Amino acid sequence: MTTFHIAPLNNDITAALQHKIDSKTKPIGSLGQLEKLALQIGRIQQTQTPALNKPTIVVFAGDHGVAHEGVSPFPQEVTYQMVFNFLQGGAAINVFTKQNGIAIKVVDAGVNFDFNQHPGLVHAKVALGTKSFLHEAAMTPAQCETAIERGAAVVKELHEQGCNVIGFGEMGIANTSAAAVIMSLLCDIPLEQCIGRGTGLDDEGLIRKKVILAESMIRHNKIEKTPLNVLSTFGGFEIAMMCGAMLQAAAAGMLILVDGFITTSALLVAAKINEQILDYCLFTHQSNEQGHSLMLAHLKAVPLLSLGMRLGEGTGAAVAYPVIQAAVSFLNEMASFESAGVSNKA
Incomplete structure (x- = not known):
C-alpha cells in the first residue's frame, strides 16, 4: 500500500489569523461560517494571506458490475455517454466550472468502454468496470492499489503545475x-439508513436495491472490515x-473540496486510512441522497450549502466555490478597524 505522509496542521499561526479576522471592520463573528472557513484555509496554507491557485475539479468515471443487478433505473451505457458529454x-459540471473559472479534468478510471485518445481525457483505466459484488469482490486488492496510485498521480501532476x-x-x-x-460498514450504520434512490428509483426499484x-453484505460478511478490504470488495x-x-492532495497541503454522497464515501475510506486528511477538507454541500447527512455527521463535517442537489459530478463543489473565494477575499482585502480609522467597540 502506498504511504501518504499528511502533516497535522501547525497551530502556531492560528492566533495571528484569528486576530486578523477579528480586527476586520465588523462585529466579531458576524461573517459566520466565512470566518471559520478563512481560518481553516489560512491554517492549511500557513499564511495570513492565502491564495486560491489554478482551482481544478477532477471527475473520475468508472463502471460497476452491480449495475447489472437492477439497482439503477439507468443502463450502464450512460456512464460512457456522460463521459463524452463532459468532454x-x-x-x-462543465457549466458551473466555466461560470466560476475552475478547470476540469476528466479521468477514465474504469469505464466499460474503449475510448480513443482524446486531449481532454486522462486514460487511467484499471479494467472495463468492476465485478458485481453480489457474486464476488468488485476488484482485487492489486486493482484497488493500482486505482489509488493512479488517482494520486493525477493530483501530483496538477499540484506540480501550480494547483492548490x-x-x-x-x-x-x-x-x-x-x-x-x-458507508454502512465504515460508519457502522444500518444499511437501510444508507440507501437512497440514486438517480431516481421508484418505490419498487428502491426495494430491489x-x-x-x-x-x-451477507455474501461478504466474513471479510475483515479494514478500509481497503471494504473498498476493494x-x-x-x-x-x-x-x-x-x-x-495525495492532503499530503501536498492542498485544499480539498468535498462534493456529495459518492465523493464523501471515498473520503470516508481515506479518513479511515489517515484521519489527518480531514483538516484539509472543505465540505461544500449536503447531498439530498439519503445517507449523506449521516455520513457528514460521522465525519463531524459542517457543509457550506444545502440546496437539495444530488447530481454528483462535483457540481456541489463547483457551486460552492464562490463562497470559498469570499472567505479568502474578505481575509485579504477587507479593512481593519485600525487601517480604516473606524472606532472599535469601547
Whole structure:
C-alpha cells in the first residue's frame, strides 16, 4: 500500500489569523461560517494571506458490475455517454466550472468502454468496470492499489503545475450502491439508513436495491472490515481513485473540496486510512441522497450549502466555490478597524 505522509496542521499561526479576522471592520463573528472557513484555509496554507491557485475539479468515471443487478433505473451505457458529454462541455459540471473559472479534468478510471485518445481525457483505466459484488469482490486488492496510485498521480501532476485547491466529482451508474455499503460498514450504520434512490428509483426499484445490497453484505460478511478490504470488495475504480487523489492532495497541503454522497464515501475510506486528511477538507454541500447527512455527521463535517442537489459530478463543489473565494477575499482585502480609522467597540 502506498504511504501518504499528511502533516497535522501547525497551530502556531492560528492566533495571528484569528486576530486578523477579528480586527476586520465588523462585529466579531458576524461573517459566520466565512470566518471559520478563512481560518481553516489560512491554517492549511500557513499564511495570513492565502491564495486560491489554478482551482481544478477532477471527475473520475468508472463502471460497476452491480449495475447489472437492477439497482439503477439507468443502463450502464450512460456512464460512457456522460463521459463524452463532459468532454463536449455539455454537462452541469462543465457549466458551473466555466461560470466560476475552475478547470476540469476528466479521468477514465474504469469505464466499460474503449475510448480513443482524446486531449481532454486522462486514460487511467484499471479494467472495463468492476465485478458485481453480489457474486464476488468488485476488484482485487492489486486493482484497488493500482486505482489509488493512479488517482494520486493525477493530483501530483496538477499540484506540480501550480494547483492548490482541488475538488472531485464522479460518474458511474450504480455508484450510490457502492457508496451505501461502504458507508454502512465504515460508519457502522444500518444499511437501510444508507440507501437512497440514486438517480431516481421508484418505490419498487428502491426495494430491489435494498434486497440486492443486503444480500451482497451477507455474501461478504466474513471479510475483515479494514478500509481497503471494504473498498476493494464493494467500491468502484472511480471511488478508489478519488481516495488516492484525496490522500495525495492532503499530503501536498492542498485544499480539498468535498462534493456529495459518492465523493464523501471515498473520503470516508481515506479518513479511515489517515484521519489527518480531514483538516484539509472543505465540505461544500449536503447531498439530498439519503445517507449523506449521516455520513457528514460521522465525519463531524459542517457543509457550506444545502440546496437539495444530488447530481454528483462535483457540481456541489463547483457551486460552492464562490463562497470559498469570499472567505479568502474578505481575509485579504477587507479593512481593519485600525487601517480604516473606524472606532472599535469601547
